[in-house]
Amino acid sequence: MLDINILGLCFKHIKTALIIWSCLFFYPFHIRRYSLPDYHLLSKIESPNDLNKLTTKELIQLSSEIRDFIINSVSKTGGHFSSNLGIVELTVALHKVFNSPKDKLIFDVGHQCYPHKILTGRKEGFKTNRQYKGMSGFTRRYESPHDFADAGHASTSISTALGILLGEELQGEFNYIIPIIGDAALTGGMAYEALNNLGHLKKKMIVILNDNNMAIDSSVGAISSKLSRMTTTRSYQKFKHFADWTMLHIPFWGKFFYSIVMRWKKSIKTLFYKSNIFTDLGLKYIGPIDGHNINELIRVLTRVKDLDQPVLIHVVTKKGRGYSYSEESPGLYHGVKPFDIKQGVVPSVSNKLTYTQAFSKAIMTLGKENKQIVAITAAMMSGTGLAPFFKQYPKRGFDVGITEEHAVTMAAGMAISGIRPIVSIYSTFIQRSVDQIIHDVAIPGLPVIFTLDRAGIVPADGEAHQGLFDISLFRSVPGMTILAPSTELEMEMMLKYALTLDTPSIIRYSKDYVLDGSEVLDRPLVQGCGVLYPSDSCDILLITYGELVREALLAIDKLSSIDVNAALYSMRFLTPLDKKELERIIKPYDLVVIIEDAIITGGVGEEIMGLSSRETQTVCSIGVSDFLTHGSRAELKKHAGIDSDSIVNFVTSKSEEVRLKRVIEKIKTKW
Numbered sequence: 001m002l003d004i005n006i007l008g009l010c011f012k013h014i015k016t017a018l019i020i021w022s023c024l025f026f027y028p029f030h031i032r033r034y035s036l037p038d039y040h041l042l043s044k045i046e047s048p049n050d051l052n053k054l055t056t057k058e059l060i061q062l063s064s065e066i067r068d069f070i071i072n073s074v075s076k077t078g079g080h081f082s083s084n085l086g087i088v089e090l091t092v093a094l095h096k097v098f099n100s101p102k103d104k105l106i107f108d109v110g111h112q113c114y115p116h117k118i119l120t121g122r123k124e125g126f127k128t129n130r131q132y133k134g135m136s137g138f139t140r141r142y143e144s145p146h147d148f149a150d151a152g153h154a155s156t157s158i159s160t161a162l163g164i165l166l167g168e169e170l171q172g173e174f175n176y177i178i179p180i181i182g183d184a185a186l187t188g189g190m191a192y193e194a195l196n197n198l199g200h201l202k203k204k205m206i207v208i209l210n211d212n213n214m215a216i217d218s219s220v221g222a223i224s225s226k227l228s229r230m231t232t233t234r235s236y237q238k239f240k241h242f243a244d245w246t247m248l249h250i251p252f253w254g255k256f257f258y259s260i261v262m263r264w265k266k267s268i269k270t271l272f273y274k275s276n277i278f279t280d281l282g283l284k285y286i287g288p289i290d291g292h293n294i295n296e297l298i299r300v301l302t303r304v305k306d307l308d309q310p311v312l313i314h315v316v317t318k319k320g321r322g323y324s325y326s327e328e329s330p331g332l333y334h335g336v337k338p339f340d341i342k343q344g345v346v347p348s349v350s351n352k353l354t355y356t357q358a359f360s361k362a363i364m365t366l367g368k369e370n371k372q373i374v375a376i377t378a379a380m381m382s383g384t385g386l387a388p389f390f391k392q393y394p395k396r397g398f399d400v401g402i403t404e405e406h407a408v409t410m411a412a413g414m415a416i417s418g419i420r421p422i423v424s425i426y427s428t429f430i431q432r433s434v435d436q437i438i439h440d441v442a443i444p445g446l447p448v449i450f451t452l453d454r455a456g457i458v459p460a461d462g463e464a465h466q467g468l469f470d471i472s473l474f475r476s477v478p479g480m481t482i483l484a485p486s487t488e489l490e491m492e493m494m495l496k497y498a499l500t501l502d503t504p505s506i507i508r509y510s511k512d513y514v515l516d517g518s519e520v521l522d523r524p525l526v527q528g529c530g531v532l533y534p535s536d537s538c539d540i541l542l543i544t545y546g547e548l549v550r551e552a553l554l555a556i557d558k559l560s561s562i563d564v565n566a567a568l569y570s571m572r573f574l575t576p577l578d579k580k581e582l583e584r585i586i587k588p589y590d591l592v593v594i595i596e597d598a599i600i601t602g603g604v605g606e607e608i609m610g611l612s613s614r615e616t617q618t619v620c621s622i623g624v625s626d627f628l629t630h631g632s633r634a635e636l637k638k639h640a641g642i643d644s645d646s647i648v649n650f651v652t653s654k655s656e657e658v659r660l661k662r663v664i665e666k667i668k669t670k671w
C-alpha cells in the first residue's frame with residue numbers, strides 16, 4: 001500500500017516536472033520580450049544630448065528599448081532589420097561619447113542607421129519608413145542635421161569622412177569625424193584607397209569597423225577570413241566575461257588581480273597582433289571589442305578620443321541580435337517585408353514569377369547545357385537569384401564580395417580564357433564599373449554577359465538604389481548589345497541569344513513580375529527588332545520595353561475605351577536598333593510616344609526621335625527626369641508619369657497638337 005503511494009507520488013512529481021519542463025521548453029521567450037514594449041526611457045529621448053543624463057545601466061536599458069522599437073516598427077513597415085539590431089549598443093555608445101552633429105557619424109551604406117535615426121529625433125518617422133513621401137531608410141542630408149552623407153552604395157564612408165575632416169581643418173575647425181563601416185563594405189576597394197590615404201596623411205580620425213562576419217549572405221574573401229581569425233570565438237567571449245566578472249568579485253584583491261591579468265593579456269595580444277593590414281596602412285588597431293558591451297565601448301571610445309593619429313576600432317557584433325529568428329538567419333532578415341513577430345518571416349508563396357526568378361531558371365537551364373558558363377556576383381548571390389546555380393555548380397559560381405569593378409574585369413579575364421561569364425549585378429551597383437565595362441570588356445570586344453537586376457524604378461530604397469542610368473551609360477558604348485525582356489520566355493531567349501554573341505551584352509530587367517507570355521510577345525528574337533501589336537491601323541504608337549510593356553498594354557485598353565486606337569511596339573533590343581525597320585514601323589503613326597523605365601536623357605527615345613522623317617509626326621519620349629525617392633514601384637511609376645493612367649493623360653494632352661499638325665498637312669497638300 002505504502003509502496004503504491006510512494007510510486008504514485010513519484011509519478012505525480014515526474015508528471016508535474018515534465019509539464020513544467022515542456023512549458024519552459026516550448027515557451028516563446030523571443031516573443032515575450034516584444035509583446036508589451038515599454039519605452040520608458042526611449043520616450044524621453046529626442047536628441048543625442050538626452051543621453052548625457054543617463055547612467056550606463058540606463059543606457060543598457062535604453063538599448064533594449066531601441067531593439068524592441070526596431071522589431072516592432074520594422075515588422076509593420078518592412079525594412080533593414082538584422083544589421084540594425086546588431087548595431088544598437090555601438091550607436092548608443094557613439095552618441096554618448098561624441099557630440100553629434102558637431103562630431104559626425106558617417107554610416108557606410110546607411111542601411112544600419114535606424115538606431116541613429118531613433119536617437120536623433122526621428123522615432124515618428126518609422127511609421128512611414130521607406131514609404132512614398134515617408135522617411136528614408138538611409139541617412140539623408142535633407143532629413144536631419146545629424147546625417148552627413150546620402151548613402152546607399154558600400155565602401156564610401158572613410159573617403160567621405162576624410163573629405164569632411166580635411167575640409168573642416170582647412171577652415172580651422174576640428175571635430176571628430178567617425179566612419180562606421182561593416183566587414184563586408186570593407187571588401188570594397190574604395191575603403192582601402194581611403195585607408196591608404198588616411199594612413200599617409202596621419203590625420204586624427206577614428207574608424208569603426210563593425211564586424212559581424214556577414215554581408216547580406218555570408219561575408220567572403222581573404223579579408224573576411226583574416227578578421228575572423230582576429231576576433232576570437234563567441235565561446236571565448238563568453239568565457240572572458242565570466243572570468244572578468246569572477247575576478248572582479250573576489251573580495252579585496254579582485255580589482256588588483258584583474259588589472260594585472262589585463263596588463264599581461266595586453267602584452268600577449270600585442271605580441272600576436274603586432275601587425276595587421278590596418279597597422280601596415282598606418283592606423284593604430286584597437287580590438288576586437290565586444291560590440292554589445294556598452295561599458296567597454298564607452299571606455300574604449302573615450303580613451304581613443306585623446307589619440308593624435310588615425311585609429312581603427314575593431315568592434316565585433318552579432319547581426320540580428322535580440323530576436324531569435326534573425327539571430328539564426330541574419331541573411332534572411334537583412335531586409336524584410338512586414339512580418340508577424342510571433343511567426344517570423346514566412347517565405348511568400350506566389351504563383352507570379354519575378355524577373356529575378358525567371359533569370360534564375362534560365363541560367364540553370366543554360367548552365368546545364370553549357371559547361372563553359374560561370375556566374376559572378378558582387379555580394380548579391382541571393383538577391384540576383386544565383387543561389388540555385390551556386391548550389392548546383394559550386395565551382396562555377398563566384399561571389400567576389402562588394403567589388404563590382406573587380407567582378408567586371410575578372411569576367412573579362414575569364415572571357416579571354418574562353419569561359420562564358422555571366423555577371424549578375426543590380427543596375428545601380430554597375431555604375432561602379434563603367435570604366436571596367438568600357439576599358440576591360442568593350443574595347444577588346446569580349447563576350448561578357450551582364451544581367452542587370454533592379455533596372456529602372458526600384459521600390460523602397462530611394463535615390464541611391466534606383467536603376468535609372470544603365471541605358472544612358474552603356475547605350476553609347478560601341479559594340480554593346482542591350483536587351484530588355486518582358487516575359488519569362490523572352491528572358492531565356494535573350495540569355496541564349498547573348499551566348500551566341502562574341503561581343504559584350506547587357507540584359508536589364510526590373511524588380512517586378514514578368515508579363516504573361518503571348519503569341520506576339522514570345523515571337524522568336526530578330527536582331528535589332530521588337531514586336532508590334534496590333535499591327536493593323538492605329539494613329540498612335542506606344543514604344544517601350546521590359547515591364548513597362550504591361551503599362552503600355554493597360555494604357556491601350558484605357559484609350560480604346562475612349563475610342564482612341566493605339567498600338568504597341570515592344571522593343572526587346574535597346575541597342576543596336578535595326579533603324580531601317582524602326583523607321584518603317586513608326587512612319588504611319590501621327591503620334592509616337594516612347595516610354596522609358598530609365599532616365600530620359602541619353603535614353604533610347606533620343607535615338608528613335610531622330611528616326612522620324614515626317615515633319616507632321618509628333619515623336620516624344622516620357623520617362624524619369626530626376627533622382628527618384630522611395631515608395632512602391634507603382635507609386636514611383638505614377639510619380640514619374642509612366643504608369644498607364646499617366647500615359648493615357650499624356651496621349652490625350654497631345655491630341656490637339658496632333659490634330660493641328662494634321663490640318664497643316666492637309667492644307668500643305670492642297671496647296
Ligand SMILES: Cc1ncc(C[n+]2csc(CCOP(=O)(O)OP(=O)(O)O)c2C)c(N)n1
Binds near residue numbers: 380
Ligand atoms: C556598391 C554596393 N554593392 C552592393 C551593395 C548591396 N549591399 C547592401 S548592404 C550589403 C552588405 C553590407 O554588409 P556589411 O558592410 O558587413 O554591413 P552589415 O549589414 O553586415 O552590418 C550589401 C552587399 C551596396 N549597398 N553597395
